[in-house]
Amino acid sequence: MEKLIKVKGMNRRRRAEKVFYWMMLALPLLQFCVFYIVVNFNSILLSFQTIETDISGGGYIYSWVGFENFAEVIRLCLNEYELVCSFGNSMMAYGIGLVFGTAPALLFSFYIYKKYPLGGFFKIVLFLPSLISAVAMVLIFKYFVENAYPAIMETLFNMKVEGLLANPDTTFATVIIYGVWLGFGGGILMYLGAMNSISESVVEAAHLDGITPMKEFFKITLPLIWPTLVTFLVTGIAGIFTNQLSLFTFFQDKANKSYYTYGYYMFLHTKAGMTEYPHVASMGLLMTIIVAPITLLARYLLEKFGPSVD
């Protein structure tokens, strides 16, 4: 009898736990269904249609056009100047972010993790851009490159120069530098978190064997945080086609066409109204088809050939 009561009690508790669990999950699941599944399903449907305006005010005219939108998108990607530039700019943004963003972020994270001098200061300063609103950050950055930089050059070097954004020869590079600087904070935080979870006993043992800091980084730290790094690298690849490079924050819809990225192009065309939605939807779907296998392949290769913990 006692056992039966105990079993019943446990079942009741388990049921209560399950109810609580599903209640907690219900809203996120609903949001996922509505804002991810439904939205993407609608987007897929849109990519096979066109939308025209009806001047009787009776609503839009939707027409099924098969793969016409995709053919048009491919034609534009190969011929339209801003889309041709977008390919190069999107790749370049990722590459520069990888070389000048991820690598230094790892080194800075290691520096902070090892509690070297001014580590705390670097942690705050490098993470600050991620905390401040993007518009405010761009404004601060603009004031520096447009006003402070020319003043510094004139005061220190007696050179009269234009602001880095006012000078078309340096505008794009300035925007790229801003993007790299902005991306630092998030990466440092994640890598630092991963490094802090490394067992101290492993590190101590390595120190007892006389390991140098550089060797420690490459032989112990990097392999142990490799899964975190892979996550960042893989999501970075997935984000190539959506990265706007903060162009809208800098220039609103007036960015130089040679600076365009796919993300910026698609954002501008979404703003243009409902008749543009099918065009953007088909472009998005096409890019998903291209980037999804690349992302999976990259993850496979990074996991297979990356440094092993052993």
Next chain:
Amino acid sequence: MKKLAKSLLAIVLAVMMVVSLGACNRDPNAVGGETIITSKTQLYVSNFNGGYGDEWLQKLKARFEEEYKDTSFEEGKTGVQVLIDNAKDTGSAISTTISGSRNQVFFTEGVYYYDFVNQGLVADITDIVTEDLGKFGEAGVTIEDKFLPQQKGFYKTTAGKYFGVPHYSAYYGIMYDVDLFEEKRFYFAADNKVDAATTPYNTAINNGNNGFIFERDDVRSNGPDGKPGTFDDGLPATYEEFFILCDYIQGAGCTPICWTGEHRQGYVQWFCQALAVDYEGLEQMLINYNFTGTAKNLVKSIGSDGTVTFEQPKAITNANGYEFYKSAGRYYALDFYQKLTSNTSYYHSKSFNATQSHMMAQQEFLFSKPEAVSPIAMLHEGIWWENEAKDAFADIAAQFGDEYGRNSRRIGMMPLPKATKDKVGETFTVLDTHNSLGFINANCEPDELALAKLFLQYANTNESIVEYTVTTNTPKALQYTMGETDLAKMSYFGRSVWNIRENCDIVYPFSTNPIFVNNQQALSYNSMFESTINGTTFNQIADDLRGTRSDRKTSKDYFMGIIAKYNKSWWEASFSKWFN
């Protein structure tokens, strides 16, 4: 200790989160700082609180509430309380939020009308647009009567319905400091050897003073309108005269012109657009939207000295609409801008600085004269700038005296000069750029809808329109008159804008041509200044044509690149389905 610190930190963070989440919760008893009066019916109005501000709406609200203080709009309540939401949302932002918004009436800009109509976002207001306004003391007049023909043709759907009422006007141009012009005598002199009444262009260019008056009382030239005794007398009649003026201004120790460096791409493009529109005139500009008519200014070739040779007039249809991109207005505008920026002393040093916002440029313009540091003679802006700068006017009056205040200082809108002498005398033409509209949320409950319609109707009575004009010193985008008493209440600038409106042709960028309706943003005149030169597309007039850059594009090359980009293949690939 560490545990305590962690707990304390967790508590602090939780409190911060709760506080910030609490900020999201709208206090149901307060809107825009105003407490809700439960004995009255509430009407929620959204206003794009940009350059035109909300003072006009506050006045409208006060009158409306007074007018209907004893009227019951719902059981148990008497009177109405208008609650203003001054969110700065344009049409594209509102289109995504309106269906869940409690705001019932909207006044905003950037509205692609048929996008709103076809998504069912806006209420049918045909009844109030076509209703006689007799109950407001305007018997025999409807709101529809106040629409211009071009507006009627666009806003009235083919089903005969209206869903919005045009709101404010928005033109770009050159604003000039009349006080400075008078003080320094920056006016061209009339050639007294020619009859001003019969000779549109009559500037005495060779009078020994570069064509400028010697004394304030000297007879001034006819100006761009080619008529003596009008408000533009003495102002530059041609582009050539404008640059002579710039040299003269600069020689007098002043800065000719400034504009915002932060938004220079947009503002320079709108400036070139304004010049091009004035060149083309109303009839030709409408071809740009309707793709019907005969194009008369198509460029055949441009000589090395900039002389334009024209093609024979050509009929424009849906199938050959691309031909219109050869029209000379754009070329002359681009050439004007290139010349303007070919001399750094013509424009303010911060006109290319990305931190120089439009409001900073306004302040530089206003403060430069009393501060006597190279006073700026002209400002490129839109007509709303004066209302937008009202705080700057207040500051400057407080610092330097009332003569610099908004209602004392004389700043005017300059009718743009003409590209060539033969164009002097043609009507000044402006483009209304902002697609500003007043409309009602389709999600209103029936009793809310009745009140919202009443308010929108009330906002478009003559009294309200005149009050709007006096308050903002800008005109509504409707047909109406202003009495002398009302004009006297406006600032010098406001009267100058009204004067221009009464004497110019206005182009509204509307058309029911399916090519235009389905591609409004892509075909907006402002968008069509992109150029392809040697396979590279340029869309930054402000920088690409900047005269002082060593790698600048010439205006001729840029114009030919516009023709190359907007060519037959592109037109057919983009719009062939609407050719029939």
